[in-house]
Amino acid sequence: MNLADVIEGLVEERGLDREKIVSVICDGMKAAFVKKFPQTNFAVSFNKKSGSLEVFSEKNVVASVTDEEKEISLRKSKSINPNAQIGDVIMVPFDEHIGRIEILMVKQLIANKIRELESFAVFNDFKDKQGTILIGVVHKHERNGMAIKIGEVPALLPKDNSIPGENLKVGNPIKVLLKEVLSTPKWDYQLILDRASCDFVKSLIEIEIPEVFEGLVEIKKIVRAPGYKTKAILASTSKDIDPVGTCVGVGGARIKPILRELGQEKIDLIEATDSIEDLVRNSLKPAEIDKVEIVGDKRAIVWLAQDQRSYAIGKMGQNISLASKLVGLDIQLQDINPLGGDMSSVHDRINIDGGSVHDEDEES
Numbered sequence: 001m002n003l004a005d006v007i008e009g010l011v012e013e014r015g016l017d018r019e020k021i022v023s024v025i026c027d028g029m030k031a032a033f034v035k036k037f038p039q040t041n042f043a044v045s046f047n048k049k050s051g052s053l054e055v056f057s058e059k060n061v062v063a064s065v066t067d068e069e070k071e072i073s074l075r076k077s078k079s080i081n082p083n084a085q086i087g088d089v090i091m092v093p094f095d096e097h098i099g100r101i102e103i104l105m106v107k108q109l110i111a112n113k114i115r116e117l118e119s120f121a122v123f124n125d126f127k128d129k130q131g132t133i134l135i136g137v138v139h140k141h142e143r144n145g146m147a148i149k150i151g152e153v154p155a156l157l158p159k160d161n162s163i164p165g166e167n168l169k170v171g172n173p174i175k176v177l178l179k180e181v182l183s184t185p186k187w188d189y190q191l192i193l194d195r196a197s198c199d200f201v202k203s204l205i206e207i208e209i210p211e212v213f214e215g216l217v218e219i220k221k222i223v224r225a226p227g228y229k230t231k232a233i234l235a236s237t238s239k240d241i242d243p244v245g246t247c248v249g250v251g252g253a254r255i256k257p258i259l260r261e262l263g264q265e266k267i268d269l270i271e272a273t274d275s276i277e278d279l280v281r282n283s284l285k286p287a288e289i290d291k292v293e294i295v296g297d298k299r300a301i302v303w304l305a306q307d308q309r310s311y312a313i314g315k316m317g318q319n320i321s322l323a324s325k326l327v328g329l330d331i332q333l334q335d336i337n338p339l340g341g342d343m344s345s346v347h348d349r350i351n352i353d354g355g356s357v358h359d360e361d362e363e364s
Contacts, residue, residue, distance in 0.1 A: 004051030016117050022046045024113040029053055032106035036098045040069060043091050056091035119183065122153055122190050126181045133203045134178050136193075138168045148176060148193055155191035163195050164227035166263055175261055177203055196226040201267070204258050205232070209247050217243045220272050223325045225318045227265055231283060231326050235272035244269045270326075276300075280331065283323035287312035290336055300329045303336050 003025070011018050026044040033042045033055060041058035059072040061084050072092055077084035084090055098106075136148040136155065145158040146168055157168075157176060168174065179194035186192070194200055202222050211217040215237065222232040234243035247269055248255045259267065270282045277292040280300045289312075291303040304312060312333060313320050324331045 002051040003046070003053065004048070010114065014118055015121055016114070017121075020117055021114070024117065025110055026053065028106045028109040028113065029055070031109060032098050032102040033094070035105065036102050037069075037096070040094075042094065055094045057094040058089055059092045061086055061088045061090060119185060119190060123181060123183050126150075126153075126178065126191060130178050130181050131199070131203075132178055133175055133200075133207055134193075136174055136176055138170050138172050138174055140170060142187075144187060147189075148174060150176075150191060153191060154189060155193050156187060156189035157193040157195065161192070161194040161196050163263060163265065166195070166227070175204065176200075196224075198222045198224045198230070201230045201232075201258070201262070204261060205247065208258055209254055211241065211246050216241055217246055221326060223322050225322055227263070228315060228318050229266045229268065229322060230262075231268045231270065231322045233270050233272050233279070233326065242271075244271050276327070276329075280323070280327050280329065283326045284312045284320065284331075287319075294329070298330055299332065300327070301332045301334060303334050306335045309333060309335065 007018060007021050007025070010016050010021050026046060030042050030044040033040070033044070037057075043056045043058070045054050045056070046052075047054050057069075059070060059077075061074055061077045062071045063074060063086055065071045065073050072080075072090070074084065074086055077088070077090055080092060081088075081090050134150050136150040139147040139149045139154065141147075142156065145156050145162065148155045148157050155176070155178075161179065162168075176193040176195055177197065177200040178191060179197070179199075180192040182190045182192065184190070201224060202219055205219065206213045209217065212219065218235045218237065220233040220235050222230065224230040234247060236243040236246075246254075255267065255269075259265070268283075268285050270279070270285070273279055273282075276294050277300075280292045280294075280302065281289045284302065287304060287308045289302055289304050289308070293301045293303075295301060302312070311319070312323075314322075320331055320333070
């Protein structure tokens with residue numbers, strides 16, 4: 001295989017620019033000759049016809065040669081350039097060879113430059129796709145996450161950006177959010193992916209629900225405990241459009257593809273309202289709430305039957321924590337006396353700074 005075939009292989013297989021590859025190879029070869037012959041000025045070019053590199057040294061045209069390395073006689077110069085005159089500087093074919101050390105050096109230089117070209121190409125191809133959903137294929141397990149192939153480009157789904165408890169199988173298709181595009185590789189990857197953020201779920205909803213994509217239904221706020229539940233407040237730009245029903249679809253047809261992508265994770269969709277009390281009530285789904293009282297601008301007291309407490313709190317306190325973040329209020333739970341309807345003392349409280357609530361009988 002000659003050099004031309006190698007160049008064409010890099011162009012076709014890695015999508016690199018042909019002229020840039022040629023320039024990298026010529027520059028690398030020139031650096032190797034300069035290292036071996038530091039007193040000589042070189043030029044290296046690629047001969048497309050022969051598919052090989054040509055090395056030239058710079059020489060001054062003189063009447064009488066006193067330095068063979070830097071000078072050439074007028075008579076010899078005419079065989080190279082018939083128009084050469086004394087005092088001209090011409091490029092003369094260089095016949096000497098570099099050694100093994102220089103060859104190893106040029107290989108390393110070219111390999112590094114090719115990697116830089118690849119990084120530049122990947123960055124340019126994906127920089128405008130940052131923040132969007134991509135479809136890839138699970139490639140292999142890595143120490144710090146999962147390798148995902150986006151077309152022929154390797155990408156990394158870090159453990160911290162993965163859905164807890166999710167079991168990804170090699171060879172399966174997967175939807176991911178392109179979180180970051182790096183100009184230079186990190187852990188051998190330039191594309192950093194995400195499936196654990198609110199933005200991932202929001203983007204899934206946008207691509208699955210046309211009305212959301214077109215702006216007819218707006219996601220006002222979204223909070224998430226990845227692997228457990230997402231809660232989102234939806235608003236419609238038209239009174240004729242039910243934002244929640246539009247996203248759920250008939251028989252759940254629209255929301256089901258999103259739920260399948262999230263595995264065991266649930267989604268609570270809540271219609272926006274001017275009533276803070278109703279918003280707090282709906283944010284605590286699936287619990288049935290009897291009464292909500294807003295105290296000041298930072299706290300909500302919620303009364304509910306004792307058998308609804310575990311639903312409101314959720315697994316490891318995650319449901320009430322998400323509700324608190326969604327409405328931006330500390331939430332206190334109080335039990336209703338089942339006999340007389342009186343309100344009992346405060347049982348549980350969650351604040352928007354991430355406090356936790358535990359219950360012996362927590363539900364999802």
